[in-house]
Amino acid sequence: MASETYQKLKALLDEKKTLTKEDIDKFVAEHGDMTDEEKMQLEADRLEAEKSNKEETITMEQYLEACKVLDTAEEGSDEYKKAEAIVNKYESGM
Numbered sequence: 814m815a816s817e818t819y820q821k822l823k824a825l826l827d828e829k830k831t832l833t834k835e836d837i838d839k840f841v842a843e844h845g846d847m848t849d850e851e852k853m854q855l856e857a858d859r860l861e862a863e864k865s866n867k868e869e870t871i872t873m874e875q876y877l878e879a880c881k882v883l884d885t886a887e888e889g890s891d892e893y894k895k896a897e898a899i900v901n902k903y904e905s906g907m
Contacts, residue, residue: 818844819851823858830862871903879903 815823818840825840826832832855841847847855882896 816847819847822855826862832859871899875899876903
């Protein structure tokens with residue numbers, strides 16, 4: 814069974830998509846240390862969350878470039894569909 818510290822940190826990670834050293838230190842001080850396995854799993858989860866968070870973020874530059882593609886590419890082409898997905902994701906606030 815997972816420790817209370819691990820469970821609380823995992824919940825925080827799921828919510829914020831990131832954890833700081835201060836977050837971890839605070840929960841360890843309040844709820845006790847984690848096992849080595851929990852530490853490794855939490856670090857793996859943290860790296861995965863950061864990676865997926867970076868992949869999901871569309872920059873203004875990507876958005877503007879995609880808008881240009883929509884203006885020039887043939888509607889229905891793969892290039893058009895990819896650009897349209899970027900524009901839709903950006904405009905939806907993702």
